[in-house]
Amino acid sequence: MGYDTTTAAATAAARMALLEEFFLEQPINSRPGNSRRATATTPSAPVNLGTVDHIRRSVYDLEQHTRAAAPDAGPLPARPSAAYDWVMQHTEHAPETVQRRRDVLIYKQQLEHAIRLGExxxxxxxxxxxxxxxxxxxxxxxxxxxxxxxxxxxxxxxxxxxxxxxxxxxxxxxxxxxxxx
Ligand SMILES: [Zn+2]
Incomplete structure (x- = not known):
């Protein structure tokens, strides 16, 4: 089966969505005055911070890559998992070298997401x-x-x-x- 960039982007987006969910279910609640802080079942912050950092870094890399190729690309979507569609949309007609770098980046990210999800x-x-x-x-x-x-x-x-x-x-x-x- 041939390589399909769109499928890879969809896989990356689906895994990112799982990470978002994981994060939303276990929010960082160390801010002063946050009532959730008192909950005994609060999961450890390092796990959450790691995931937040991971999501931010991933989106940042996608944005940098895309804006370098398409300076006129509008704002990033609010949800990190939607960033992949945004990247694909704005690099669709980019030169081959840009598309290849994009493919490597997206493929690398879907591997990273899987590993962070324990796979x-x-x-x-x-x-x-x-x-x-x-x-x-x-x-x-x-x-x-x-x-x-x-x-x-x-x-x-x-x-x-x-x-x-x-x-x-x-x-x-x-x-x-x-x-x-
Ligand atoms: Zn070897």
Missing amino acids: TGVVRRHRCPGCGTVGLHWRAGSVRCRNRRCRTPDGLGSTWTLSQIATQYIADQEKRRRRAT
């Missing part, structure tokens, strides 16, 4: 940018290759960022698409 298995079906084998796993904040022979020059097991995984993935999809046409 760390999303990395498994990707190819290792180092040795090309499928057998990646998520550990201690990075993607690791299971191939014992896949090592850094220092002899350490290779680790990758989600950005590298997304870049590799989009490049693979592009090659596949070119072969198909």
Whole structure:
């Protein structure tokens, strides 16, 4: 099956919507005078703050990318999950390099959202940018290759960022698409 940017954007938006929900259900309530503060079941703030930061950073990156390509793009939608449609809309006719960067960004974000939602298995079906084998796993904040022979020059097991995984993935999809046409 070919790579479909719109589907990736929809996946990213759906996962972002889950994160929003998670955040709305567990609001940060440390503001003075907030009556919710007294509730005994208040979840720990670091989890919430992490998610808020994550959402903000994601939207910020989408906005930066889009405005660089389309300075006339209007205001961002209020809901973070709606930002993906906004990006797609304003980069639809952008040059190929811009669209490729957008695809990598969106793909990376949907991986990040999945991991934040606890679905760390999303990395498994990707190819290792180092040795090309499928057998990646998520550990201690990075993607690791299971191939014992896949090592850094220092002899350490290779680790990758989600950005590298997304870049590799989009490049693979592009090659596949070119072969198909
Ligand atoms: Zn590898």
